[in-house]
Amino acid sequence: MHLPLLFITMATLTILSPGPGVLRSLTNALNYGLRPALVGILGTASGTFCIATLSATSLGALLAASNNAFTIIKYIGAAYLIYLGIKLWRAPAIELDNNETPPRSPQSLFIESFFMQFSNPKAIVFFLSIFPQFIDPTSDYAPQFIVLVCTFCALLFCIHATYAFFAQSAKRWFSHGQGGRWMNRIGGTTFIGFGLMLAQSKKAAQ
Template identity: 35%
Template structure:
């Protein structure tokens, strides 16, 4: 995989991880309730769930590339459309993250299992990966190597972002809960998603 392709993926993956979602809600809630150290188990759980999705998506894309170049191309264009649609939806979303501190104490194991289920049952993650991965894969290259690079990059970036959200929540929880602030954040990331989709479309024309 060329360095410039990987760097472009890093930028896109950062936007994906930063955009508010179920993993964000979980990280913020745990940060408010348990602090950063205890919440590390939950962050690990989120990454386990994400890694399972990555394996499933990677296996499917690899099989698709081997069978049909046309189908692979169609998936790439569907991915462009999805990124732009997601950006529009995110721009219109003004709902705040409901990060309510829990009153019951939970063990690290419970936090980990809960986080795994949160990501495993989140269809947006696997749909986004299906839309995203093909944009950065060279069908003529080593599929396994490329998917490994993209997968590891995704997990590392998401881990760091969730750690950042968790740490931030313990310090600035009341601001994160604000509808006005979250509305502004959503508009910023909505614009980024649309921009990523537009750039990918331009690169294919």
């Protein structure tokens, strides 16, 4: 296994950087509370594990080699991000003092976060282009894969949970007047922006 400390550093920086997954964890914490947000984070981590697994299979090779397959996956992901952005933009402002924000089931939060991760450019790029550099080709692949991917998912859960925890400290500001409305508008615009960026992205040259 090549340079595990470097892998942890790169994984941490990748997860810490703003992206659709981080934004989803923050908005879940602000809208539904810390515990539901943690369920969503589990969904994000599970989606990440699946992306890593797919990148290690023939599908990963197909996406790397086929322009058509890459384009189809790219536009599906972009459309989903834009859909989430419009949905968040139109959502009512968070209200702490009443029950206007409808509760969400843990299953729906998990599933939404799980599938959203498949449209996360950070995760896709990391596991298709960066992750393979940390695999030692002279050693057994499976143990290295399991250790590295589980490490990444554990880091993701801890970092996103920290984001969600600190979001709770700012919840009261977001819940009054323009604060909650601007949070939804900024979040929605960001999702739409990520979707448009993904739609315009090009596959790296082989």
